[in-house]
Amino acid sequence: MRFTITRENLQQGLGAVAGSIPTRTTLPVLSNILIEAEDGAVRLSGTDLDTAVTVRVPAEVAEPGAITAPAKKLQEIARELPGATEITTQGDAILISSGRSRFKLNGLPKDEFPAFPKVDFGGSWRVTGADLQRLITHVSFAASTEETRPILNGVLWQLHDHDMRMVATNGHRLAKMTLPVEAGGDAAAAELIVHPRALQQVQRLFAGDASVEVAKSENHLGFRSTEVQVYTRLIEGPYPNFEQVIPKDNDKNMVADKAALQGAVRRMAIVASDQTHRIRMSLGGPMLKFSVESPDLGAANEELPVEYDGDPLEIGFNAQYLLELLRYMPTDEVKMTFKAPERAATMQPLGNEDTPDYLCLVMPLRLLS
Structure with missing residues (x-):
């Protein structure tokens, strides 16, 4: 095998495959990248036996062939190469030449690399x-x-x-x-x-x-x-069956500014218990009231203007779960719906007709008092 490849293409290909290489393995070949030189391109592959990745990068191929080489060291070398690189094989070793630099890495034959799953793309x-x-x-x-x-x-x-x-x-x-x-x-x-x-x-x-x-x-x-x-x-x-846990009868609705809600929850989370991350939300009228009591640490409270439609409600949530849901909401305003303190709440983005069909659900935490 012999081919010439630009430093950029080599780094790009190795970087793409690196995520599929296990950090620890009992099979030495899984720490290697499979390099296959073919007409006008090089195919780089890696696998952890659960997920396999193959990328094709342009190269000038003089002699087709295949070998596996240590992924981590190959990537470290590629980062330091001065320019275009020639890669050849010598038995089960790979030779790397770039500028005045020369490397020889011991590899393993292609036959030892696990075969990829056979998937028929005829019906796709x-x-x-x-x-x-x-x-x-x-x-x-x-x-x-x-x-x-x-x-x-x-x-x-x-x-x-x-x-x-x-x-x-x-x-x-x-x-x-x-x-x-x-x-x-x-x-x-x-x-x-x-x-x-x-x-x-x-x-x-x-x-x-x-x-x-x-x-x-x-x-x-x-x-x-x-x-x-x-x-x-x-x-x-x-x-x-996820559909049966999504509430259809939540009759209490709250609309809030996403950034303001995120900020308030984040501040309450500072004082919340490290075990439960429990915060209390008190709904009723134009202000959402947050409160947190942590016996070992202290207490906190905050008020946030919202639009709320429904009977008064006090409900507890894991602050970390709320922050996760808010992080992925794609709009500036969000809508939450509630039914009762022990029932699931929903969160949805509020926007125009381009807003995706996206719904999140979060289970409440029991309030202690």
Whole structure:
């Protein structure tokens, strides 16, 4: 194998694949990047056995070939190279030449690198990179990070003829967004459960203007554009019926300025308990009243002008969950709905007709007095 590549293209390709390389592994080859030189381009690949990434970068290829090389050291070398680089192989070693610099890294043969999942893109969905980024950004944060219910570690992705929806929850808060799909593919409707780590790779690697093909095999999902491919193992099992936990009868409505609400919650969170992060919200009339009492630390309170329609209500929330939901609201005003102190509240963006179909839910905390 022998090819010449610009420093920028090499750094770009290695950086794209680096996120799929595990930091610790018992299989040495998983610490390596697979380098495949072909006609007019080099393909760089990495995997942690759950998610695999391949990117194609331009290069002048004199001799096709393939080898795997240590990802971390290769990336460190690429950052320091003075300019265009020639890369060749010598047995199971890779030789790197740039300017007056010469490196030799011990590699492993391509045969030891795990094969990528076989996904047939003959029946696929077509989505834009921008839509994928929007869904992933606004939903994946709500997935659980605890291992007690593995199914909640995933994001539910529903694909239909005219729209697609992502849902994530940890049982205490939930995020749901639906977007219309203008350019569908020829695949049937599907419900997929995808790990957020894989979706973060998709979000990072596919540009907003990219046309992305999405296809599934029995237990894997594949994403591809002209230059990038991402494959991930699907999470198996039925996702909980999220529709039944979204309240339909909340009859108390509050509209607030998002930035002002964020600021007030953030200030109350300073004094809230480190264990529960509990804050009290008292609703009734044109002022929302916050209060916090922490026996070990002290107390705090604040008032915020809002529009409120409904009977008086006192309700407790985890301040960190409220801040998470507010962080991802895409409009300057938000609407919250309530029913009772022990019932779930909802939060939605308030804006014009371009505002996405986006809803978040947060479970209350019991007030002690």
